[in-house]
Amino acid sequence: MPEAPPDDLPALRVEHVDVTYGRAVSALRDVSLTVPHDSVVALLGANGAGKTTLLRALSGTLRLYRGAISAGRVRYGGTVLDGRDPVAAVQAGVVQVPEGRRVFTGLTVDENLRSGGLGLSRRGSAQVAEARDRVFTLFPRLAERRRQAAGLLSGGEQQMLAIGRALMAAPRLLLLDEPSLGLAPLMVDRIAEVVREIHAQGTAVLLVEQNAGMALSLADHAHVLETGEVRLSGPAAALAGTDAVRRLYLGEEGAA
Amino acid sequence: MTGLLDDLLGGLALGAVYALVALGFVVIFKASGVLNFAHGSLLLLGGYLTAVLHDDIGFAGALAVGVLATALLAGVIDRLLLRRGDPDPHTAHVQTIVTIGVDIVLLTDLSRRIGGDLLVLGDPWGDAVTRVGPVTVADSRLAAIAVSAGAIAVVFGLFRYTRWGLSLRAAGEDLEAAALMGVRLSRVRTLAWCLAGALAALAAVFLAAFPAPGLERTTGQIALKAFPAAILGGMASPAGALAGSLLIGLTEALVAGHQSELRLLGEGFGDVVPYAVMVLVLLVRPTGLFGTKGAARV
Numbered sequence: 001m002p003e004a005p006p007d008d009l010p011a012l013r014v015e016h017v018d019v020t021y022g023r024a025v026s027a028l029r030d031v032s033l034t035v036p037h038d039s040v041v042a043l044l045g046a047n048g049a050g051k052t053t054l055l056r057a058l059s060g061t062l063r064l065y066r067g068a069i070s071a072g073r074v075r076y077g078g079t080v081l082d083g084r085d086p087v088a089a090v091q092a093g094v095v096q097v098p099e100g101r102r103v104f105t106g107l108t109v110d111e112n113l114r115s116g117g118l119g120l121s122r123r124g125s126a127q128v129a130e131a132r133d134r135v136f137t138l139f140p141r142l143a144e145r146r147r148q149a150a151g152l153l154s155g156g157e158q159q160m161l162a163i164g165r166a167l168m169a170a171p172r173l174l175l176l177d178e179p180s181l182g183l184a185p186l187m188v189d190r191i192a193e194v195v196r197e198i199h200a201q202g203t204a205v206l207l208v209e210q211n212a213g214m215a216l217s218l219a220d221h222a223h224v225l226e227t228g229e230v231r232l233s234g235p236a237a238a239l240a241g242t243d244a245v246r247r248l249y250l251g252e253e254g255a256a
Numbered sequence: 257m258t259g260l261l262d263d264l265l266g267g268l269a270l271g272a273v274y275a276l277v278a279l280g281f282v283v284i285f286k287a288s289g290v291l292n293f294a295h296g297s298l299l300l301l302g303g304y305l306t307a308v309l310h311d312d313i314g315f316a317g318a319l320a321v322g323v324l325a326t327a328l329l330a331g332v333i334d335r336l337l338l339r340r341g342d343p344d345p346h347t348a349h350v351q352t353i354v355t356i357g358v359d360i361v362l363l364t365d366l367s368r369r370i371g372g373d374l375l376v377l378g379d380p381w382g383d384a385v386t387r388v389g390p391v392t393v394a395d396s397r398l399a400a401i402a403v404s405a406g407a408i409a410v411v412f413g414l415f416r417y418t419r420w421g422l423s424l425r426a427a428g429e430d431l432e433a434a435a436l437m438g439v440r441l442s443r444v445r446t447l448a449w450c451l452a453g454a455l456a457a458l459a460a461v462f463l464a465a466f467p468a469p470g471l472e473r474t475t476g477q478i479a480l481k482a483f484p485a486a487i488l489g490g491m492a493s494p495a496g497a498l499a500g501s502l503l504i505g506l507t508e509a510l511v512a513g514h515q516s517e518l519r520l521l522g523e524g525f526g527d528v529v530p531y532a533v534m535v536l537v538l539l540v541r542p543t544g545l546f547g548t549k550g551a552a553r554v
């Protein structure tokens with residue numbers, strides 16, 4: 001990813017956001033957080049805390065779930081994202097890798113990658129090829145299997161494809177929803193490496209995880225969601241040291 | 257022997273035309289999860305426009321107007337009657353019911369206009385025939401095969417090589433993931449309806465051409481035979497719809513050609529063939545010939 005130009009260093013700002021599903025179920029209340037342009041921010045929380053809901057609010061897909069932002073603002077740089085559609089988020093440079101990977105299993109690896117560029121205006125094939133080369137450098141495994149149906153890939157490979165597909169949209173902020181879910185420990189380490197690499201190339205990352213150990217090792221800042229509210233916020237290192245986080249999210253690692 | 261070749265060519269022509277209709281069903285289903293029950297009426301509209309215009313502006317012009325107008329109306333049905341704004345995956349079944357209403361309105365109006373008439377479309381083939389080896393084939397059938405094959409090739413090319421095609425295939429598999437890639441679902445969907453409308457109007461020409469006597473108010477009902485073709489192909493699979501259409505076209509022609517020997521199945525068994533074939537295929541393969549979980553969108 002190219003470095004963001006110095007006169008344009010957008011941050012994601014979520015300000016006092018409430019989300020409700022079906023006008024009745026309150027899923028997020030007064031959520032505020034910021035993802036600066038050059039950072040990795042972790043969002044932790046148990047199942048059902050509202051992590052995915054927040055990402056839907058950022059990407060404009062709440063409507064697919066009969067949900068809506070009922071209060072608050074979402075801004076990326078100068079662009080208002082609340083009330084907009086997913087195309088707006090992608091074009092602003094905010095691209096999501098959804099929970100459960102959600103690759104197009106009937107399409108080939110190559111077609112999946114091509115689909116990642118669909119939100120941008122028609123690009124020259126040279127630029128698409130360049131973006132794809134970057135993905136293949138990051139994930140050589142995908143290059144080997146480019147003509148295979150994505151459904152034939154292993155879980156870890158599918159996660160890489162899902163990330164690669166998102167990178168095809170040249171994101172400036174990547175939203176990752178539980179990328180380690182269901183993967184073997186070795187693969188989790190590999191994903192962590194990849195996140196580090198993507199960040200090093202100039203893309204900010206909002207990393208949603210239940211695997212707090214992995215997320216806190218990568219993040220500069222972290223927030224903990226509990227039943228729709230931000231319960232804790234702070235530098236990742238400091239949060240990793242708090243009793244509550246050690247007890248609740250780091251499991252036996254923190255039990256000592 | 258020539259009887260068999262005759263039947264095979266007739267079946268191929270019929271299957272090719274069914275495929276135009278069945279592909280429309282599939283494209284609409286992939287893009288919107290809707291089973292379009294107004295498809296037969298759209299087909300009839302295309303044929304009707306071609307029939308009433310060809311005297312004044314010639315067959316080619318009339319066909320162009322018929323195809324474009326039907327495409328446009330299909331797009332309008334999608335945009336104005338089925339939804340307001342963004343596609344809502346939760347209401348596909350409701351939208352399917354709405355297409356039944358649209359069908360009734362369209363069909364009532366067209367039936368009133370057509371009455372008991374047989375309309376000629378003024379196609380250039382008439383009742384001319386060509387000798388191919390040992391058999392004599394109606395030119396209209398050769399044209400049906402050639403034009404349908406061309407149109408089908410174009411449609412498959414669109415699927416494979418265009419951004420619209422990729423968007424459609426992605427959205428057909430996972431609407432939300434496609435949305436997250438920034439696919440403009442609304443636009444992709446409306447274009448799918450337009451394409452389906454255009455294909456239906458094109459099919460009308462060959463359903464009304466020789467050896468059929470012309471366009472009747474019931475011609476649209478033939479679209480109902482392409483429905484089982486799409487379903488037995490897997491509903492969301494273009495290749496399946498093509499295979500299903502050819503299978504049904506060929507079976508229908510063979511049964512019709514051997515009607516006398518099949519007397520015990522009853523007169524007019526040919527009309528039941530599409531459904532019989534569909535049931536048989538689905539008994540063996542419940543998801544259809546090329547079916548995947550994508551068909552579970554219903």
Ligand SMILES: Nc1ncnc2c1ncn2[C@@H]1O[C@H](COP(=O)(O)OP(=O)(O)O)[C@@H](O)[C@H]1O
Pocket residue numbers: 021022025026027045046047048049050051052053054065066
């Ligand atoms: N489509 C929906 N309709 C109603 N409630 C929902 C819907 N999706 C999620 N929720 C509710 O919102 C809350 C947060 O869910 P989610 O954002 O998926 O949590 P997480 O990603 O942290 O596991 C949960 O209580 C869940 O039941």
Ligand SMILES: [Mg+2]
Pocket residue numbers: 051052053099
């Ligand atoms: Mg979640």
